[in-house]
Amino acid sequence: MEIIVTTRHGEVPDSLRARAERVVAHLARLAHRPTAAHVTFDLDHQRATAEVRLSAARGAVHIASAEAADHRTALDRVAAKLRRQLDKKGPATRRRAARR
Numbered sequence: 001m002e003i004i005v006t007t008r009h010g011e012v013p014d015s016l017r018a019r020a021e022r023v024v025a026h027l028a029r030l031a032h033r034p035t036a037a038h039v040t041f042d043l044d045h046q047r048a049t050a051e052v053r054l055s056a057a058r059g060a061v062h063i064a065s066a067e068a069a070d071h072r073t074a075l076d077r078v079a080a081k082l083r084r085q086l087d088k089k090g091p092a093t094r095r096r097a098a099r100r
Contacts, residue, residue: 002036010043030086033057050074
């Protein structure tokens with residue numbers, strides 16, 4: 001799976017970039033055949049924003065975004081939102097596959 005981390009209007013330290021890749025890789029294990037992920041950090045009017053787009057099989061795209069005072073907190077909030085989306089979607093798919 002390809003993970004792309006980009007920034008707008010600012011710089012993101014390498015430690016945050018590595019953390020974003022770890023978080024997305026962990027979340028990708030919950031998705032049904034993930035293909036790519038795009039993490040975007042933005043700094044606008046002293047508000048840090050993080051957005052994650054996780055593409056999966058059959059055209060499924062999971063998108064979450066969050067704002068916070070800093071990028072690390074925004075990333076944590078995005079991870080929680082995306083986790084909720086994948087938890088809603090995931091168990092039904094796994095149950096159907098297990099019945100076959």
